[in-house]
Amino acid sequence: xxxxxxxxxxxxxxxxxxxxxxxxxxxxxxxxxxxxxxxxxxxxxxxxxxxxxxxxxxxxxxxxxxxxxxxxxxxxxxxxxxxxxxxxxxxxxxxxxxxxxxxxxxxxxxxxxxxxxxxxxxxxxxxxxxxxxxxxxxxxxxxxxxxxxxxxxxxxxxxxxxxxxxxxxxxxxxxxxxxxxxxxxxxxxxxxxxxxxxxxxxxxxxxxxxxxxxxxxxxxxxxxxxxxxxxxxxxxxxxxxxxxxxxxxxxxxxxxxxxxxxxxxxxxxxxxxxxxxxxxxxxxxxxxxxxxxxxxxxxxxxxxxxxxxxxxxxxxxxxxxxxxxxxxxxxxxxxxxxxxxxx
Amino acid sequence: xxxxxxxxxxxxxxxxxxxxxxxxxxxxxxxxxxxxxxxxxxxxxxxxxxxxxxxxxxxxxxxxxxxxxxxxxxxxxxxxxxxxxxxxxxxxxxxxxxxxxxxxxxxxxxxxxxxxxxxxxxxxxxxxxxxxxxxxxxxxxxxxxxxxxxxxxxxxxxxxxxxxxxxxxxxxxxxxxxxxxxxxxxxxxxxxxxxxxxxxxxxxxxxxxxxxxxxxxxxxxxxxxxxxxxxxxxxxxxxxxxxxxxxxxxxxxxxxxxxxxxxxxxxxxxxxxxxxxxxx
Amino acid sequence: xxxxxxxxxxxxxxxxxxxxxxxxxxxxxxxxxxxxxxxxxxxxxxxxxxxxxxxxxxxxxxxxxxxxxxxxxxxxxxxxxxxxxxxxxxxxxxxxxxxxxxxxxxxxxxxxxxxxxxxxxxxxxxxxxxxxxxxxxxxxxxxxxxxxxxxxxxxxxxxxxxxxxxxxxxxxxxxxxxxxxxxxxxxxxxxxxxxxxxxxxxxxxxxxxxxxxxxxxxxxxxxxxxxxxxxxxxxxxxxxxxxxxxxxxxxxxxxxxxxxxxxxxxxxx
Numbered sequence: 001x002x003x004x005x006x007x008x009x010x011x012x013x014x015x016x017x018x019x020x021x022x023x024x025x026x027x028x029x030x031x032x033x034x035x036x037x038x039x040x041x042x043x044x045x046x047x048x049x050x051x052x053x054x055x056x057x058x059x060x061x062x063x064x065x066x067x068x069x070x071x072x073x074x075x076x077x078x079x080x081x082x083x084x085x086x087x088x089x090x091x092x093x094x095x096x097x098x099x100x101x102x103x104x105x106x107x108x109x110x111x112x113x114x115x116x117x118x119x120x121x122x123x124x125x126x127x128x129x130x131x132x133x134x135x136x137x138x139x140x141x142x143x144x145x146x147x148x149x150x151x152x153x154x155x156x157x158x159x160x161x162x163x164x165x166x167x168x169x170x171x172x173x174x175x176x177x178x179x180x181x182x183x184x185x186x187x188x189x190x191x192x193x194x195x196x197x198x199x200x201x202x203x204x205x206x207x208x209x210x211x212x213x214x215x216x217x218x219x220x221x222x223x224x225x226x227x228x229x230x231x232x233x234x235x236x237x238x239x240x241x242x243x244x245x246x247x248x249x250x251x252x253x254x255x256x257x258x259x260x261x262x263x264x265x266x267x268x269x270x271x272x273x274x275x276x277x278x279x280x281x282x283x284x285x286x287x288x289x290x291x292x293x294x295x296x297x298x299x300x301x302x303x304x305x306x307x308x309x310x311x312x313x314x315x316x317x318x319x320x321x322x323x324x325x326x327x328x329x330x331x332x333x334x335x336x337x338x339x340x341x342x343x
Numbered sequence: 344x345x346x347x348x349x350x351x352x353x354x355x356x357x358x359x360x361x362x363x364x365x366x367x368x369x370x371x372x373x374x375x376x377x378x379x380x381x382x383x384x385x386x387x388x389x390x391x392x393x394x395x396x397x398x399x400x401x402x403x404x405x406x407x408x409x410x411x412x413x414x415x416x417x418x419x420x421x422x423x424x425x426x427x428x429x430x431x432x433x434x435x436x437x438x439x440x441x442x443x444x445x446x447x448x449x450x451x452x453x454x455x456x457x458x459x460x461x462x463x464x465x466x467x468x469x470x471x472x473x474x475x476x477x478x479x480x481x482x483x484x485x486x487x488x489x490x491x492x493x494x495x496x497x498x499x500x501x502x503x504x505x506x507x508x509x510x511x512x513x514x515x516x517x518x519x520x521x522x523x524x525x526x527x528x529x530x531x532x533x534x535x536x537x538x539x540x541x542x543x544x545x546x547x548x549x550x551x552x553x554x555x556x557x558x559x560x561x562x563x564x565x566x567x568x569x570x571x572x573x574x575x576x577x578x579x580x581x582x583x584x585x586x587x588x589x590x591x592x593x594x595x596x597x598x599x600x601x602x603x604x605x606x607x608x609x610x611x612x613x614x615x616x617x618x619x620x621x622x623x
Numbered sequence: 624x625x626x627x628x629x630x631x632x633x634x635x636x637x638x639x640x641x642x643x644x645x646x647x648x649x650x651x652x653x654x655x656x657x658x659x660x661x662x663x664x665x666x667x668x669x670x671x672x673x674x675x676x677x678x679x680x681x682x683x684x685x686x687x688x689x690x691x692x693x694x695x696x697x698x699x700x701x702x703x704x705x706x707x708x709x710x711x712x713x714x715x716x717x718x719x720x721x722x723x724x725x726x727x728x729x730x731x732x733x734x735x736x737x738x739x740x741x742x743x744x745x746x747x748x749x750x751x752x753x754x755x756x757x758x759x760x761x762x763x764x765x766x767x768x769x770x771x772x773x774x775x776x777x778x779x780x781x782x783x784x785x786x787x788x789x790x791x792x793x794x795x796x797x798x799x800x801x802x803x804x805x806x807x808x809x810x811x812x813x814x815x816x817x818x819x820x821x822x823x824x825x826x827x828x829x830x831x832x833x834x835x836x837x838x839x840x841x842x843x844x845x846x847x848x849x850x851x852x853x854x855x856x857x858x859x860x861x862x863x864x865x866x867x868x869x870x871x872x873x874x875x876x877x878x879x880x881x882x883x884x885x886x887x888x889x890x891x892x
Contacts, residue, residue: 050787050791051790051791052787052790052791071790072787072790072791073790073791073793073794073795074793075791076793077791078791079787079788079791081784081787081788083784085784085785085787085788086785086788087785087788087789087802087803088781088785088807089806089807098789098792098794098802099792099793102789102792102793102794102798103793146788146792147791147792150792150793347796351696352700354693354696355693355696355697355700355711358693359697359711359714359715362760362763362764362767363714363717363718363764364714365733365740366726366729366730366732366733366734366764367717367721367729369729369732369733369738370725370728370729370732373732412635412636412639415632415635415636415639416636416639416640418632419632419633419636423629423632423633425633429879431636431637431640432879433875433876433878433879434640434644434645435640435644436875436878436879437644437648437871437872437875438644439818439821439822440821440825440871440872440874440875440878441648441825441867441868441871442824442825442826442827442844442845442848442864442867442868442871443825443827443828443845444825444827444845444848444849444852444864445651445825445845445848445864445867445868445871446647448651448848448852448860448861448864449647449648449650449651449864449868450647451852452647452650452651452654452861453646453647453650457654458650458654460646460650480643483643484643484644484647487640487643487644516628541719541720542719542720544722545720545721545722545723545725546722547722547723547724547827547828548723548825548827548828548845548849551828551849552849552852564722565722565723565724565725565828566724568722568724568725568728569724569828569831569832572724572728572731572832577728577731577732580728581728581732584722584724584725584728584729587722587725588720588721588725591720591721592720595720
């Protein structure tokens with residue numbers, strides 16, 4: 001099912017969690033990640049899709065049908081809550097069958113569906129357990145099974161992996177993606193973890209203070225950030241302010257061209273990813289910067305270098321070359337890729 | 344669904360208004376229906392004044408005694424947990440469950456001339472039934488649970504690490520109690536005091552039976568109000584009722600102020616102890 | 624704290640409670656049975672006593688029902704911090720610091736035959752003051768806080784995500800109440816109802832004022848005890864008192880049981 005937002009607005013007193021005139025389209029069978037810092041309105045969007053929140057303005061469409069005024073009971077969406085919200089007084093079996101029972105599905109059909117899902121989630125032997133007798137990962141799978149049982153048109157996840165240990169988190173991520181692929185159901189998940197969003201989602205909707213900053217594939221938002229916020233929020237980045245002179249700005253000894261529309265004297269932000277800076281050894285006199293500190297990070301190493309203007313940059317170098325950039329070394333910088341945004 | 348919500352809300356609001364707001368408002372209106380001067384006259388009669396004085400004094404004593412004992416009982420229940428503390432825990436609720444008239448009757452029976460206890464006390468010149476002492480006993484009886492139940496959760500929630508820190512720093516047992524435990528309990532102690540006090544102020548059933556209700560001697564406020572009603576003086580009763588409600592409300596306000604004040608004084612002392620000249 | 628202090632403190636606590644609560648409680652049982660079972664049985668089964676006991680039972684029954692219907696929505700209102708919740712909470716807790724006599728007076732002032740509303744109700748043949756409805760109203764006034772007080776923390780502890788999960792899975796609010804809320808609030812509600820029962824059985828001051836305490840018409844068990852003691856029919860007063868005291872004791876045992884059961888239930892979650 002497709003999901004479409006048209007000018008959806010939902011303002012909270014104080015501003016946080018608000019959604020301000022948001023429009024986007026989610027395609028059939030797509031898996032979309034809503035990414036943004038806390039309070040950016042991503043959970044609110046999810047709750048509006050589920051019908052738990054009513055937009056004060058705008059319209060929501062699911063599968064080509066306007067659902068703005070439809071209560072959650074009638075939307076046929078599956079929602080996996082952040083803390084799972086399992087019914088504490090019910091067994092795993094009763095939790096999973098809850099939605100089917102509400103839909104008055106015949107008993108044997110219901111039983112077959114629940115058994116099937118429990119098997120799929122590797123929970124068969126826990127059918128008669130209560131939620132508090134399960135581990136976090138198991139509870140998560142019960143919540144997923146419960147949401148999937150009534151065959152929802154749309155599957156929603158609110159911070160699905162937030163409360164789980166990093167070890168199991170990786171596994172679950174792959175698992176959730178696998179579930180999505182097998183069920184073929186349009187899915188939306190909320191996260192503040194960019195790595196998670198980039199890894200799992202087909203497309204990422206980046207939110208900031210209730211506005212959509214960018215909606216694109218993981219490659220797009222990473223390689224072609226549309227705004228300064230996206231550039232600095234996704235991936236690691238060095239962000240500096242520069243004044244435009246003669247249609248150019250000066251970064252690490254190089255004069256980079258700026259959009260001619262930007263007038264001289266105005267300030268712009270320049271964003272450079274740590275991987276987009278090449279270092280070369282240089283003599284103290286002609287060097288741009290000096291290495292302050294370096295840290296081993298596995299396949300690459302991070303170096304922090306201080307330029308002669310006093311800026312401290314983060315630069316990533318292959319770990320094999322790490323010894324060349326030990327603290328105190330003078331370096332020449334070559335910026336290979338950069339993004340310029342109006343300030 | 345939306346309509347059902349609204350209907351439910353209106354039902355509740357309506358019930359609240361019909362049960363609480365309207366009646367209590369009407370009492371206040373009734374009290375002043377004869378003008379300010381007749382209100383003053385009603386509540387300034389010597390019998391009324393004496394009844395309020397007596398109620399305040401005995402309630403105060405009750406509150407102090409039962410808060411102190413309540414603290415001890417709560418500590419016994421929560422910290423020391425001796426044999427039979429389960430039964431003790433149940434006994435504390437008894438006064439809540441026993442009808443107040445029955446409580447009064449119990450005391451009359453126990454301290455009256457029929458029982459050996461009563462006879463022994465009478466021989467030694469102590470009269471309980473139909474005296475102020477009897478009122479005090481009745482109030483102590485009915486307010487015990489309030490003090491204990493107000494303090495229990497606070498003691499449960501006490502941070503043992505704070506105490507341990509004090510022990511490690513070499514504080515003696517008594518100092519730990521005075522400097523660490525009691526200050527941490529001050530809100531609970533405050534609510535124990537206020538609950539027992541107001542509960543004592545408004546008590547009727549047990550007192551009306553134990554006290555003998557002699558005007559100027561053993562007549563408390565609620566009994567005085569009831570007496571006026573018996574004599575068809577609704578306005579006078581309403582006036583006295585307003586004073587009684589006012590005194591209870593005042594007690595709540597005073598307690599809140601006192602706690603706030605104590606809190607600030609402690610804050611100032613702390614700042615001073617830290618050696619700063621900072622203003623707090 | 625040294626061992627000696629612990630022992631001394633515990634002893635003081637025990638003796639205090641024994642003298643204050645235990646001995647008087649025992650005294651009323653002993654007093655009621657001083658003349659043996661025969662007179663006790665006679666007093667309790669006299670026509671007047673039976674009427675009073677039944678009246679108390681009926682008032683308690685109606686009060687429980689009304690408190691459940693009114694109290695639960697109020698508890699949700701307060702627990703959800705819906706608009707005006709502070710006001711509702713304040714109103715509900717008010718009776719705890721209003722003298723029962725004043726409560727009775729307040730109801731008489733509004734629903735008595737001389738008052739506007741009371742006169743109107745009389746006109747349409749609804750007698751509130753000095754009749755059953757007034758006595759129920761007085762009992763509700765005094766007992767409404769209990770069920771609210773017990774369920775608000777439980778509702779807050781459960782939170783609202785389970786309810787939302789139920790909605791998304793297609794359950795109506797009514798179904799959600801039955802399938803999600805009530806099973807989990809069971810122990811708190813029962814505890815509140817037990818407290819309400821105890822207080823309804825024992826309510827005296829408010830009912831006395833509202834009912835006028837007319838023998839065989841508006842006389843409840845506690846009013847009976849009071850009248851009997853005023854008329855110096857001590858055997859009757861003690862007998863019914865003992866009965867009420869035993870009922871209270873049974874309720875206390877029930878409360879202890881509910882507390883344990885509910886506690887275990889809460890710990891499980």
